[in-house]
Amino acid sequence: MWEQDSPWHPEHKMIQIVITISESYLDRLETLAESLRVDGLEITRLYAFGVIVGVADKEVILKIRNYKEIISLLEEKEVFITPPPSDTHSFPEE
Amino acid sequence: MKSPKIGKKTLLRDGPSSGEPIDRVMRASYEREATDNPLYTGRHFLILNEGNRSIVKATKLLEGKLGFTVANTADFVRESLNESKIKDADALFYNELGIALVDIDEDQRVMLEGSHQDYLIAPEKVVYIPDDIPTATDNHTVWGIEVTKALHSRYTGAGIKVAVIDTGFDTEHPDFAGREITTSTFVPDENSMDLHGHGTHCTGIACGAVDMEGVRYGVAPGTHIYAGKVLSNEGSGAQAWVLDGMTWAANSGCRVLSMSFGSVVFAGQSYDIAYERAAQYARSKGTVIVAAAGNESKRSKEIYYPVNSPADCPSILAVAALDSSLKVADFSNRAINTNGLVDVAAPGVSVYSSWVMPVRNRFVSGTSMATPHVAGIFALLFEKYPDATPAMAEELFRAMARKLPLSPQDVGAGLSMAP
Numbered sequence: 001m002w003e004q005d006s007p008w009h010p011e012h013k014m015i016q017i018v019i020t021i022s023e024s025y026l027d028r029l030e031t032l033a034e035s036l037r038v039d040g041l042e043i044t045r046l047y048a049f050g051v052i053v054g055v056a057d058k059e060v061i062l063k064i065r066n067y068k069e070i071i072s073l074l075e076e077k078e079v080f081i082t083p084p085p086s087d088t089h090s091f092p093e094e
Numbered sequence: 095m096k097s098p099k100i101g102k103k104t105l106l107r108d109g110p111s112s113g114e115p116i117d118r119v120m121r122a123s124y125e126r127e128a129t130d131n132p133l134y135t136g137r138h139f140l141i142l143n144e145g146n147r148s149i150v151k152a153t154k155l156l157e158g159k160l161g162f163t164v165a166n167t168a169d170f171v172r173e174s175l176n177e178s179k180i181k182d183a184d185a186l187f188y189n190e191l192g193i194a195l196v197d198i199d200e201d202q203r204v205m206l207e208g209s210h211q212d213y214l215i216a217p218e219k220v221v222y223i224p225d226d227i228p229t230a231t232d233n234h235t236v237w238g239i240e241v242t243k244a245l246h247s248r249y250t251g252a253g254i255k256v257a258v259i260d261t262g263f264d265t266e267h268p269d270f271a272g273r274e275i276t277t278s279t280f281v282p283d284e285n286s287m288d289l290h291g292h293g294t295h296c297t298g299i300a301c302g303a304v305d306m307e308g309v310r311y312g313v314a315p316g317t318h319i320y321a322g323k324v325l326s327n328e329g330s331g332a333q334a335w336v337l338d339g340m341t342w343a344a345n346s347g348c349r350v351l352s353m354s355f356g357s358v359v360f361a362g363q364s365y366d367i368a369y370e371r372a373a374q375y376a377r378s379k380g381t382v383i384v385a386a387a388g389n390e391s392k393r394s395k396e397i398y399y400p401v402n403s404p405a406d407c408p409s410i411l412a413v414a415a416l417d418s419s420l421k422v423a424d425f426s427n428r429a430i431n432t433n434g435l436v437d438v439a440a441p442g443v444s445v446y447s448s449w450v451m452p453v454r455n456r457f458v459s460g461t462s463m464a465t466p467h468v469a470g471i472f473a474l475l476f477e478k479y480p481d482a483t484p485a486m487a488e489e490l491f492r493a494m495a496r497k498l499p500l501s502p503q504d505v506g507a508g509l510s511m512a513p
Contacts, residue, residue, distance in 0.1 A: 016332070016334075018333055018334070018337075018366075018368045019368075020367040020371055044334065045334055045337070045338070047341060047371075047372065047375070048375070049341075049371045049372060049374065049375035050371055051337060051368045051371050051372065053334045053337065071367060072367040072368065074366070074368070076332060076333045076334060077332075077333045077357045077366070077403070078330055078331070078332060078333070078357065079324075079325070079330065079331050079332070079333060079336055079355045079356060079357050080325075080329060080330045080331075080355060080356070080357070081260075081290075081292050081325060081329040081330070081354070081355050081462060
C-alpha cells in the first residue's frame, strides 16, 4: 500500500527501544551514544549505568543491533499496577 | 442504536460479611465473573480495510442492502457525540477511524460477512476496570503491622529516606500532616499528585502513621517519604519513567525503593537487563530495592504465573503476598523461572492504609500491598544498622524472616519480620 520511501511504510514505523550496553564499554558511553545518533537513533534518555532509551525505525534497529557494545536491545515495555488480566486490587466494604 | 450490554463491576460493590472465609469469597468472585459479566456488548464493529477512504461505499451498502439509518461522527463537529443523540441510527461511522459501530442481528452479520471482502466484522468488547476480589475486612485492621511485629518495634525508620515510585502521592492527606515529603513526577503532563489512589496506599503502608481514629497502619512512620510518580493516573506507565524514578531515588540517597507494579513474564523468559542495570546502580548507591511478585495467579484454580518484571531481576527482592492466616494469597505469583525467585513474603490481603482524599483510608489486596511492608521493615533495619550496605541489610533481613511451612517457591525466606 505504501511506497518504500514513504514515512508511513511499516518499515519506517518508529519504535521505542531500550538498549543496554556491556559493562566493559561504560567508560565510552557518550562516544557510543554519539555513534548511535549518527546511525539514526533518536536518544530520549541516557543513563550513566549503561542504558539508553530512544526511538528508531526497523531499518535503524537492524543497523545498530550489530554494535558489539550492545548486550540487549528490546522494545520498551509498559508497566502496570496490576498486570492484566489480573483482578486483584480489591476494594471491599467501606 | 441499542445500548450495549455491560456487566456490573464497580470499585465500591457491597462487600462480603467480614467473617466469610476469603477462599470462598474469591471462588465466588471468579465464578461470578464467568457468568455475570459479558465479554461482548451484542453490537459489532465494521472495520474497513481501506480505512475512511471507503466510508461512502460502506454507507451505501448499509443503507441499500439493510435499509439502515447511518450516522457519522462528522455530523457532530459542533457538539460532542453522545449515543443518546443517535438513538434512531442503526450504524455509526467513526469518520477518522474508518470503523462503524453497527446494530445487527445474527442473520445480518452472516449476510454482511458473505457479501464483501472490504471489511472485517468484530464484536464490540466490554471493557472493565480490574475486577475487585471482595476481601473480607479483618477485625484487626492492622494485622499486617502486627504480624510483622512492626507495630511494637522500637524503630520507626527515623531519618531514613524511603522512595515509593507509583501513581504519585496525595500530599494533602491529613494523616501525613507535618511529615517530610519529597515528590517528583516522571509522567509527562501529570504532576506528582496521586489521582488514582494506589501510590498513596502503598506509601501509607511503608511510611504511614495513624488514621483519624488513632489507628496506626504504617510500618515506618518516622521516615522521610520520597514519592515518585512513574505510573499515570490511569495506573500504567512506560519503562523509561520507571528507570527515571529508580535513578531519582538512588541519587536522592534513598536507602529503600519500593515498586508495586510490573509487566507480565511468561515461563522461560529471562529478566530485563535494563532494569537489572538500574537496580545494580541503585544498590551501588546504597539502595535496597523491593518489587511486587505480581497478581496473575489463581491458585484456587491451580493457575500459577512466574514472578513479574522487574521483580524477577537478581538485584531486586521479589515480594509475595500472604493472607491473615499466613497462607499464600490466591493471586500471588511464584518462582517458576530460574532467576525470578520469590525472596520473601509479607501481608497482602485486606491491607488497611491511606487512600486519596476524600476517601482517606481503605482496604486493598495485592502483592502491591505486601511490597511496601518489606520496604518499611528495611527502613527500620537501616535505622538500627545505619552503616549496613544493601547486601548486609538483605542478609540480616533474610535471617530475621519467620520460616513458614510453605514452599520457598511461594514465600522465599518466609514472613518478613521487623527488628
